Amino acid sequence: xxxxxxRKEIERNIGELEVNYPIAYSLAFDFLKRQIxxxxxxxxxxxxxxxxxxxxxxxxxKRPRFLTNLFKYLTWPRSEINKKEKILISFSLVFRFxxxxxxxxxxxxxxxxxxxxxxxxxxxxxxxxxLRADTLFYSxxxxxxxxxxxxxxxxxxxxDKKINWEQYSHLLTSLEETLTKKVHKLxxxxxxxxxxxxxxxxxxxxxxxxxxxxxxxxxxxxxEICHGVNAHSLKYSDNVVPENADILYVWSQQYYxxxxxxxxxxxxKVCGYPKYDxxxxxxxxxxxxxxxxxxxxxxxxxxxxxxxxxxxxxxxxAEERRFREALIEKLKILKEKHGYYIRFRYHPGETSANGVxxxxxxxxxxxxxxxxxxxxxxxxxxxSEVCIGVNTSCLYEANILGCHVFQLDFxxxxxxxxxxxxLVSEKDIHKIILTSTSPPKILYKQLLNxxxxxxxxxxxx
Numbered sequence: 001x002x003x004x005x006x007r008k009e010i011e012r013n014i015g016e017l018e019v020n021y022p023i024a025y026s027l028a029f030d031f032l033k034r035q036i037x038x039x040x041x042x043x044x045x046x047x048x049x050x051x052x053x054x055x056x057x058x059x060x061x062k063r064p065r066f067l068t069n070l071f072k073y074l075t076w077p078r079s080e081i082n083k084k085e086k087i088l089i090s091f092s093l094v095f096r097f098x099x100x101x102x103x104x105x106x107x108x109x110x111x112x113x114x115x116x117x118x119x120x121x122x123x124x125x126x127x128x129x130x131l132r133a134d135t136l137f138y139s140x141x142x143x144x145x146x147x148x149x150x151x152x153x154x155x156x157x158x159x160d161k162k163i164n165w166e167q168y169s170h171l172l173t174s175l176e177e178t179l180t181k182k183v184h185k186l187x188x189x190x191x192x193x194x195x196x197x198x199x200x201x202x203x204x205x206x207x208x209x210x211x212x213x214x215x216x217x218x219x220x221x222x223x224e225i226c227h228g229v230n231a232h233s234l235k236y237s238d239n240v241v242p243e244n245a246d247i248l249y250v251w252s253q254q255y256y257x258x259x260x261x262x263x264x265x266x267x268x269k270v271c272g273y274p275k276y277d278x279x280x281x282x283x284x285x286x287x288x289x290x291x292x293x294x295x296x297x298x299x300x301x302x303x304x305x306x307x308x309x310x311x312x313x314x315x316x317x318a319e320e321r322r323f324r325e326a327l328i329e330k331l332k333i334l335k336e337k338h339g340y341y342i343r344f345r346y347h348p349g350e351t352s353a354n355g356v357x358x359x360x361x362x363x364x365x366x367x368x369x370x371x372x373x374x375x376x377x378x379x380x381x382x383x384s385e386v387c388i389g390v391n392t393s394c395l396y397e398a399n400i401l402g403c404h405v406f407q408l409d410f411x412x413x414x415x416x417x418x419x420x421x422x423l424v425s426e427k428d429i430h431k432i433i434l435t436s437t438s439p440p441k442i443l444y445k446q447l448l449n450x451x452x453x454x455x456x457x458x459x460x461x
Contacts, residue, residue: 086109104450224247345380378401385403408424
Protein backbone atom coordinates (compact mmCIF):
# COMPACT_ATOMS: atom_id res chain seq x y z
CA UNK A 1 0.00 0.00 0.00
CA UNK A 2 1.55 3.33 -1.02
CA UNK A 3 1.38 6.67 0.78
CA UNK A 4 -1.64 7.92 -1.16
CA UNK A 5 -3.59 4.75 -0.41
CA UNK A 6 -2.63 4.91 3.27
CA ARG A 7 -3.69 8.55 3.40
CA LYS A 8 -7.06 7.68 1.88
CA GLU A 9 -7.58 4.96 4.49
CA ILE A 10 -6.64 7.37 7.27
CA GLU A 11 -9.10 9.98 6.04
CA ARG A 12 -11.84 7.35 6.03
CA ASN A 13 -11.22 6.79 9.75
CA ILE A 14 -10.44 10.25 11.12
CA GLY A 15 -11.07 12.85 8.40
CA GLU A 16 -13.98 14.38 10.32
CA LEU A 17 -11.71 15.20 13.29
CA GLU A 18 -9.38 17.62 11.50
CA VAL A 19 -11.48 20.78 11.89
CA ASN A 20 -12.58 20.51 15.53
CA TYR A 21 -9.69 18.45 16.95
CA PRO A 22 -6.62 19.46 14.90
CA ILE A 23 -3.92 18.38 17.38
CA ALA A 24 -5.57 15.05 18.18
CA TYR A 25 -6.00 14.59 14.43
CA SER A 26 -2.24 15.03 13.90
CA LEU A 27 -1.45 12.41 16.54
CA ALA A 28 -4.03 10.02 15.10
CA PHE A 29 -2.69 10.53 11.57
CA ASP A 30 0.80 9.51 12.65
CA PHE A 31 -0.47 6.54 14.65
CA LEU A 32 -2.68 5.24 11.83
CA LYS A 33 0.03 5.70 9.20
CA ARG A 34 2.37 3.46 11.18
CA GLN A 35 -0.27 0.87 12.06
CA ILE A 36 -1.70 0.55 8.54
CA UNK A 37 1.82 0.05 7.18
CA UNK A 38 2.47 -2.62 9.81
CA UNK A 39 -0.82 -4.34 9.08
CA UNK A 40 0.12 -4.61 5.40
CA UNK A 41 3.25 -6.58 6.25
CA UNK A 42 1.69 -8.69 9.01
CA UNK A 43 3.48 -6.94 11.89
CA UNK A 44 0.46 -5.77 13.83
CA UNK A 45 0.94 -6.97 17.40
CA UNK A 46 2.74 -3.97 18.81
CA UNK A 47 0.90 -0.70 19.52
CA UNK A 48 2.94 2.33 18.49
CA UNK A 49 2.72 4.95 21.23
CA UNK A 50 4.24 8.45 21.06
CA UNK A 51 4.84 8.57 24.82
CA UNK A 52 6.11 5.02 25.26
CA UNK A 53 9.82 5.84 25.13
CA UNK A 54 9.39 8.52 27.78
CA UNK A 55 7.57 6.39 30.35
CA UNK A 56 8.93 2.90 29.64
CA UNK A 57 12.29 3.89 31.15
CA UNK A 58 10.76 3.95 34.62
CA UNK A 59 9.92 0.25 34.42
CA UNK A 60 13.67 -0.50 34.47
CA UNK A 61 14.67 1.91 37.22
CA LYS A 62 17.19 -0.57 38.68
CA ARG A 63 19.24 -0.70 35.49
CA PRO A 64 22.57 1.19 35.82
CA ARG A 65 22.15 2.87 32.41
CA PHE A 66 18.78 4.31 33.40
CA LEU A 67 20.09 5.59 36.73
CA THR A 68 23.05 7.20 34.96
CA ASN A 69 20.80 8.87 32.38
CA LEU A 70 18.36 10.03 35.05
CA PHE A 71 21.19 11.62 37.05
CA LYS A 72 22.51 13.31 33.90
CA TYR A 73 19.03 14.56 33.08
CA LEU A 74 18.39 15.98 36.54
CA THR A 75 21.75 17.76 36.58
CA TRP A 76 21.63 18.90 32.93
CA PRO A 77 21.54 22.73 32.98
CA ARG A 78 18.61 24.62 31.51
CA SER A 79 19.26 27.12 28.76
CA GLU A 80 19.36 30.74 29.77
CA ILE A 81 16.78 32.95 28.11
CA ASN A 82 18.30 36.00 26.48
CA LYS A 83 17.34 38.49 23.80
CA LYS A 84 19.50 37.03 21.07
CA GLU A 85 17.46 35.35 18.34
CA LYS A 86 17.59 31.55 18.52
CA ILE A 87 16.88 28.53 16.35
CA LEU A 88 15.25 25.51 17.95
CA ILE A 89 16.72 22.18 16.78
CA SER A 90 15.04 18.81 17.21
CA PHE A 91 17.12 15.95 18.60
CA SER A 92 16.20 14.01 15.43
CA LEU A 93 18.32 16.45 13.42
CA VAL A 94 21.24 15.92 15.82
CA PHE A 95 20.86 12.18 15.29
CA ARG A 96 20.32 12.21 11.49
CA PHE A 97 22.61 15.07 10.48
CA UNK A 98 25.36 15.46 13.12
CA UNK A 99 27.68 17.42 10.82
CA UNK A 100 24.92 19.82 9.82
CA UNK A 101 24.10 20.27 13.50
CA UNK A 102 27.76 21.06 14.22
CA UNK A 103 27.76 23.72 11.49
CA UNK A 104 24.58 25.25 12.89
CA UNK A 105 26.16 25.39 16.36
CA UNK A 106 29.23 27.13 14.95
CA UNK A 107 27.26 29.81 13.11
CA UNK A 108 23.95 30.38 14.92
CA UNK A 109 22.45 30.60 18.38
CA UNK A 110 20.99 27.13 18.83
CA UNK A 111 18.74 25.50 21.42
CA UNK A 112 18.49 21.70 21.42
CA UNK A 113 15.70 19.82 23.16
CA UNK A 114 16.70 17.30 25.82
CA UNK A 115 14.29 14.80 27.38
CA UNK A 116 14.82 11.69 29.48
CA UNK A 117 14.19 9.52 26.44
CA UNK A 118 16.77 11.12 24.13
CA UNK A 119 19.50 12.17 26.56
CA UNK A 120 21.71 9.17 25.77
CA UNK A 121 21.72 10.26 22.11
CA UNK A 122 22.78 13.81 22.98
CA UNK A 123 25.85 13.09 25.08
CA UNK A 124 28.06 15.24 22.84
CA UNK A 125 25.74 18.24 22.70
CA UNK A 126 27.07 21.52 24.04
CA UNK A 127 25.21 22.01 27.34
CA UNK A 128 25.04 25.75 26.88
CA UNK A 129 22.62 25.22 24.03
CA UNK A 130 20.18 22.75 25.58
CA LEU A 131 16.80 22.75 27.28
CA ARG A 132 15.31 20.11 29.57
CA ALA A 133 11.95 19.84 27.92
CA ASP A 134 9.89 17.06 29.50
CA THR A 135 7.62 19.34 31.48
CA LEU A 136 6.72 21.22 28.30
CA PHE A 137 5.41 18.05 26.63
CA TYR A 138 4.40 15.35 29.07
CA SER A 139 1.95 14.77 31.90
CA UNK A 140 0.28 11.70 33.36
CA UNK A 141 -3.30 12.83 32.66
CA UNK A 142 -2.37 13.48 29.04
CA UNK A 143 -0.75 10.05 28.83
CA UNK A 144 -3.98 8.36 29.97
CA UNK A 145 -6.10 10.26 27.41
CA UNK A 146 -3.76 9.37 24.55
CA UNK A 147 -3.72 5.73 25.61
CA UNK A 148 -7.53 5.61 25.49
CA UNK A 149 -7.55 7.40 22.13
CA UNK A 150 -5.06 4.98 20.61
CA UNK A 151 -6.94 1.93 21.86
CA UNK A 152 -9.99 3.10 19.91
CA UNK A 153 -7.91 3.67 16.77
CA UNK A 154 -6.08 0.37 17.13
CA UNK A 155 -9.31 -1.61 17.52
CA UNK A 156 -10.81 0.08 14.46
CA UNK A 157 -7.82 -0.87 12.29
CA UNK A 158 -7.75 -4.43 13.65
CA UNK A 159 -11.44 -4.94 12.89
CA ASP A 160 -11.48 -2.80 9.74
CA LYS A 161 -14.46 -0.77 10.88
CA LYS A 162 -15.31 2.94 10.75
CA ILE A 163 -15.37 4.72 14.10
CA ASN A 164 -18.49 6.49 15.36
CA TRP A 165 -16.74 9.51 16.82
CA GLU A 166 -19.90 11.00 18.34
CA GLN A 167 -19.81 8.43 21.13
CA TYR A 168 -16.24 9.50 22.00
CA SER A 169 -16.86 13.26 21.96
CA HIS A 170 -16.04 13.62 25.68
CA LEU A 171 -12.65 11.89 25.24
CA LEU A 172 -11.85 13.94 22.13
CA THR A 173 -12.75 17.21 23.84
CA SER A 174 -10.68 16.39 26.94
CA LEU A 175 -7.71 15.30 24.84
CA GLU A 176 -7.81 18.35 22.57
CA GLU A 177 -8.09 20.73 25.54
CA THR A 178 -5.13 19.05 27.27
CA LEU A 179 -2.98 19.16 24.13
CA THR A 180 -4.01 22.74 23.40
CA LYS A 181 -2.79 23.78 26.84
CA LYS A 182 0.55 22.12 26.09
CA VAL A 183 0.79 23.91 22.74
CA HIS A 184 -0.04 27.22 24.43
CA LYS A 185 2.66 26.60 27.04
CA LEU A 186 5.13 25.78 24.28
CA UNK A 187 4.24 28.87 22.26
CA UNK A 188 4.68 31.10 25.32
CA UNK A 189 8.12 29.57 25.92
CA UNK A 190 9.07 29.99 22.23
CA UNK A 191 8.03 33.65 22.31
CA UNK A 192 9.77 34.41 25.62
CA UNK A 193 12.94 32.65 24.46
CA UNK A 194 13.01 34.72 21.25
CA UNK A 195 13.10 31.63 19.03
CA UNK A 196 12.62 32.47 15.37
CA UNK A 197 12.28 29.04 13.73
CA UNK A 198 12.36 25.29 14.24
CA UNK A 199 14.43 22.80 12.21
CA UNK A 200 13.95 19.06 12.45
CA UNK A 201 14.59 15.80 10.59
CA UNK A 202 11.04 14.59 11.30
CA UNK A 203 7.71 16.24 11.99
CA UNK A 204 5.51 13.26 12.90
CA UNK A 205 6.80 12.32 16.37
CA UNK A 206 4.86 13.42 19.45
CA UNK A 207 7.14 16.27 20.57
CA UNK A 208 7.58 17.46 16.99
CA UNK A 209 3.84 17.49 16.33
CA UNK A 210 3.23 19.73 19.35
CA UNK A 211 6.11 22.02 18.36
CA UNK A 212 4.82 22.41 14.81
CA UNK A 213 1.40 23.40 16.17
CA UNK A 214 3.03 25.87 18.58
CA UNK A 215 5.01 27.53 15.79
CA UNK A 216 1.87 27.78 13.64
CA UNK A 217 0.10 29.48 16.57
CA UNK A 218 2.84 32.14 16.55
CA UNK A 219 3.00 32.36 12.75
CA UNK A 220 6.64 31.23 12.87
CA UNK A 221 8.17 28.72 10.51
CA UNK A 222 8.83 25.03 11.21
CA UNK A 223 11.19 23.25 8.81
CA GLU A 224 11.76 19.58 8.20
CA ILE A 225 14.81 18.29 6.32
CA CYS A 226 14.03 14.96 4.69
CA HIS A 227 16.30 12.27 6.11
CA GLY A 228 16.93 10.66 2.72
CA VAL A 229 16.26 10.88 -0.98
CA ASN A 230 13.86 8.46 -2.63
CA ALA A 231 13.72 7.33 -6.25
CA HIS A 232 10.05 6.34 -5.95
CA SER A 233 7.04 8.46 -6.79
CA LEU A 234 4.22 8.60 -4.25
CA LYS A 235 2.14 6.09 -6.19
CA TYR A 236 4.84 3.47 -5.51
CA SER A 237 6.08 4.57 -2.14
CA ASP A 238 5.41 5.79 1.38
CA ASN A 239 7.51 8.91 0.82
CA VAL A 240 7.80 11.54 3.50
CA VAL A 241 5.60 14.58 2.90
CA PRO A 242 5.24 17.70 5.08
CA GLU A 243 2.38 16.51 7.27
CA ASN A 244 3.05 18.89 10.18
CA ALA A 245 6.04 21.10 9.38
CA ASP A 246 5.46 24.20 7.25
CA ILE A 247 8.19 23.22 4.77
CA LEU A 248 9.74 19.90 3.81
CA TYR A 249 13.23 20.33 2.33
CA VAL A 250 14.13 17.52 -0.05
CA TRP A 251 17.59 16.71 -1.37
CA SER A 252 16.96 16.79 -5.10
CA GLN A 253 14.67 17.97 -7.86
CA GLN A 254 13.82 14.36 -8.60
CA TYR A 255 12.40 13.86 -5.11
CA TYR A 256 10.35 17.04 -5.58
CA UNK A 257 9.08 15.75 -8.91
CA UNK A 258 8.30 12.32 -7.44
CA UNK A 259 6.19 13.92 -4.72
CA UNK A 260 4.18 16.03 -7.17
CA UNK A 261 1.02 14.05 -6.37
CA UNK A 262 1.03 15.56 -2.89
CA UNK A 263 -1.69 18.19 -2.98
CA UNK A 264 0.33 21.10 -1.55
CA UNK A 265 3.66 21.16 -3.36
CA UNK A 266 4.17 24.79 -2.31
CA UNK A 267 5.39 23.31 0.99
CA UNK A 268 8.15 21.32 -0.75
CA LYS A 269 11.55 22.88 -1.42
CA VAL A 270 14.78 21.52 -2.87
CA CYS A 271 17.68 22.20 -0.48
CA GLY A 272 20.49 19.99 -1.81
CA TYR A 273 22.55 17.33 -0.06
CA PRO A 274 22.50 18.19 3.68
CA LYS A 275 24.99 15.84 5.32
CA TYR A 276 28.41 17.29 4.44
CA ASP A 277 29.95 20.52 3.17
CA UNK A 278 33.19 21.09 1.26
CA UNK A 279 35.26 21.26 4.45
CA UNK A 280 33.97 17.92 5.69
CA UNK A 281 34.38 16.29 2.29
CA UNK A 282 38.02 17.47 2.22
CA UNK A 283 38.48 15.94 5.68
CA UNK A 284 37.15 12.55 4.49
CA UNK A 285 39.35 12.65 1.38
CA UNK A 286 42.41 13.04 3.60
CA UNK A 287 41.25 10.45 6.12
CA UNK A 288 40.28 7.72 3.62
CA UNK A 289 42.11 6.79 0.44
CA UNK A 290 40.45 5.30 -2.64
CA UNK A 291 40.97 1.59 -3.15
CA UNK A 292 40.18 -0.80 -5.94
CA UNK A 293 37.03 -1.49 -3.96
CA UNK A 294 33.41 -2.22 -4.91
CA UNK A 295 30.87 -1.66 -2.13
CA UNK A 296 27.41 -3.23 -2.33
CA UNK A 297 24.80 -1.33 -0.31
CA UNK A 298 22.58 -4.15 0.84
CA UNK A 299 19.15 -3.58 2.34
CA UNK A 300 16.48 -5.43 4.20
CA UNK A 301 13.77 -7.18 2.23
CA UNK A 302 11.05 -5.04 3.74
CA UNK A 303 12.70 -1.91 2.29
CA UNK A 304 11.91 -3.26 -1.15
CA UNK A 305 8.70 -5.13 -0.58
CA UNK A 306 6.79 -3.78 2.40
CA UNK A 307 4.89 -0.87 0.94
CA UNK A 308 6.12 -0.51 -2.61
CA UNK A 309 5.85 -3.95 -4.17
CA UNK A 310 4.01 -7.29 -4.14
CA UNK A 311 3.52 -9.18 -0.90
CA UNK A 312 6.65 -10.71 0.64
CA UNK A 313 5.86 -14.36 -0.04
CA UNK A 314 7.81 -17.50 -0.97
CA UNK A 315 8.06 -16.36 -4.60
CA UNK A 316 9.46 -12.98 -3.59
CA UNK A 317 11.99 -14.52 -1.19
CA ALA A 318 13.12 -17.07 -3.78
CA GLU A 319 13.53 -14.36 -6.45
CA GLU A 320 15.54 -12.15 -4.11
CA ARG A 321 17.80 -15.07 -3.21
CA ARG A 322 18.39 -15.84 -6.91
CA PHE A 323 19.11 -12.17 -7.58
CA ARG A 324 21.68 -11.92 -4.78
CA GLU A 325 23.36 -15.23 -5.63
CA ALA A 326 23.78 -14.11 -9.26
CA LEU A 327 25.23 -10.80 -8.07
CA ILE A 328 27.71 -12.56 -5.78
CA GLU A 329 28.90 -14.72 -8.70
CA LYS A 330 29.64 -11.62 -10.82
CA LEU A 331 31.41 -9.90 -7.93
CA LYS A 332 33.46 -13.07 -7.46
CA ILE A 333 34.67 -12.71 -11.07
CA LEU A 334 35.67 -9.09 -10.46
CA LYS A 335 37.64 -10.11 -7.39
CA GLU A 336 39.39 -13.19 -8.75
CA LYS A 337 40.09 -12.08 -12.32
CA HIS A 338 40.39 -8.31 -12.02
CA GLY A 339 41.75 -7.68 -8.54
CA TYR A 340 38.83 -5.81 -6.97
CA TYR A 341 38.14 -5.90 -3.27
CA ILE A 342 34.44 -6.51 -2.54
CA ARG A 343 32.63 -5.09 0.50
CA PHE A 344 29.03 -5.65 1.62
CA ARG A 345 27.44 -2.91 3.74
CA TYR A 346 24.36 -4.39 5.40
CA HIS A 347 21.38 -2.30 6.50
CA PRO A 348 20.76 -2.26 10.30
CA GLY A 349 17.32 -3.73 9.61
CA GLU A 350 18.72 -6.89 8.02
CA THR A 351 18.03 -9.20 10.92
CA SER A 352 15.96 -12.35 11.31
CA ALA A 353 13.66 -10.34 13.59
CA ASN A 354 12.65 -8.28 10.55
CA GLY A 355 12.08 -11.29 8.31
CA VAL A 356 15.53 -11.15 6.72
CA UNK A 357 18.01 -13.98 7.08
CA UNK A 358 21.49 -12.97 5.89
CA UNK A 359 23.39 -15.45 8.09
CA UNK A 360 24.08 -17.97 5.33
CA UNK A 361 24.95 -15.19 2.88
CA UNK A 362 27.45 -13.66 5.31
CA UNK A 363 29.06 -17.05 5.71
CA UNK A 364 29.30 -17.44 1.93
CA UNK A 365 30.85 -14.03 1.21
CA UNK A 366 33.32 -14.55 4.05
CA UNK A 367 34.51 -17.79 2.39
CA UNK A 368 34.86 -15.89 -0.89
CA UNK A 369 37.10 -13.30 0.76
CA UNK A 370 34.57 -10.45 0.60
CA UNK A 371 34.59 -7.84 3.36
CA UNK A 372 31.64 -6.98 5.60
CA UNK A 373 31.58 -3.28 6.42
CA UNK A 374 32.29 -2.40 10.03
CA UNK A 375 32.96 1.30 9.53
CA UNK A 376 30.98 4.42 8.78
CA UNK A 377 29.07 5.14 5.59
CA UNK A 378 31.52 7.88 4.63
CA UNK A 379 34.42 5.45 5.02
CA UNK A 380 32.77 3.00 2.62
CA UNK A 381 32.00 5.74 0.10
CA UNK A 382 35.38 7.49 0.17
CA UNK A 383 37.33 4.23 0.01
CA SER A 384 35.29 2.83 -2.91
CA GLU A 385 35.83 3.24 -6.63
CA VAL A 386 32.39 1.77 -7.32
CA CYS A 387 29.16 1.60 -5.29
CA ILE A 388 26.16 -0.53 -6.26
CA GLY A 389 22.72 -1.21 -4.78
CA VAL A 390 19.01 -1.49 -5.54
CA ASN A 391 16.89 1.22 -3.94
CA THR A 392 18.83 3.08 -1.30
CA SER A 393 19.69 6.74 -0.79
CA CYS A 394 23.29 5.62 -0.24
CA LEU A 395 23.57 5.41 -4.03
CA TYR A 396 22.56 9.04 -4.35
CA GLU A 397 25.07 10.01 -1.68
CA ALA A 398 27.90 8.05 -3.30
CA ASN A 399 27.12 9.73 -6.62
CA ILE A 400 27.30 13.19 -5.02
CA LEU A 401 30.55 12.31 -3.23
CA GLY A 402 32.49 11.16 -6.27
CA CYS A 403 32.05 7.41 -6.85
CA HIS A 404 31.10 5.41 -9.90
CA VAL A 405 27.55 4.37 -9.00
CA PHE A 406 25.20 1.79 -10.55
CA GLN A 407 21.65 0.80 -9.71
CA LEU A 408 20.85 -2.89 -9.89
CA ASP A 409 17.63 -3.73 -11.71
CA PHE A 410 15.57 -5.96 -9.41
CA UNK A 411 12.16 -7.04 -10.77
CA UNK A 412 10.28 -6.33 -7.53
CA UNK A 413 11.59 -2.79 -7.27
CA UNK A 414 9.28 -0.25 -8.98
CA UNK A 415 10.38 1.07 -12.34
CA UNK A 416 11.32 4.49 -10.97
CA UNK A 417 15.00 5.01 -10.31
CA UNK A 418 17.56 7.70 -9.55
CA UNK A 419 18.11 9.91 -12.56
CA UNK A 420 21.66 10.13 -13.92
CA UNK A 421 22.64 6.85 -12.21
CA UNK A 422 22.88 3.96 -14.72
CA LEU A 423 20.48 1.03 -14.26
CA VAL A 424 22.24 -2.32 -14.74
CA SER A 425 21.25 -5.98 -14.60
CA GLU A 426 23.13 -8.04 -12.00
CA LYS A 427 24.14 -10.31 -14.90
CA ASP A 428 26.01 -7.47 -16.62
CA ILE A 429 27.38 -5.55 -13.65
CA HIS A 430 30.91 -6.97 -14.00
CA LYS A 431 31.11 -5.87 -17.65
CA ILE A 432 29.84 -2.35 -16.90
CA ILE A 433 32.24 -1.82 -14.01
CA LEU A 434 35.23 -2.81 -16.15
CA THR A 435 34.37 -0.09 -18.67
CA SER A 436 34.16 2.66 -16.01
CA THR A 437 37.63 4.15 -16.26
CA SER A 438 37.11 7.94 -16.17
CA PRO A 439 37.44 9.44 -12.66
CA PRO A 440 34.08 10.68 -11.28
CA LYS A 441 33.73 14.16 -9.78
CA ILE A 442 32.32 15.41 -6.50
CA LEU A 443 29.13 17.36 -7.24
CA TYR A 444 29.77 20.39 -5.05
CA LYS A 445 26.94 22.40 -6.60
CA GLN A 446 24.44 19.92 -5.19
CA LEU A 447 25.45 20.48 -1.54
CA LEU A 448 23.11 22.27 0.86
CA ASN A 449 23.64 25.98 1.44
CA UNK A 450 23.19 26.34 5.19
CA UNK A 451 22.70 30.11 5.12
CA UNK A 452 19.92 29.84 2.55
CA UNK A 453 18.21 27.21 4.68
CA UNK A 454 18.27 29.37 7.82
CA UNK A 455 17.26 32.59 6.08
CA UNK A 456 14.33 30.97 4.28
CA UNK A 457 11.24 32.26 6.09
CA UNK A 458 7.53 31.63 6.19
CA UNK A 459 6.70 34.58 3.96
CA UNK A 460 8.47 32.90 1.05
CA UNK A 461 5.82 30.23 0.47
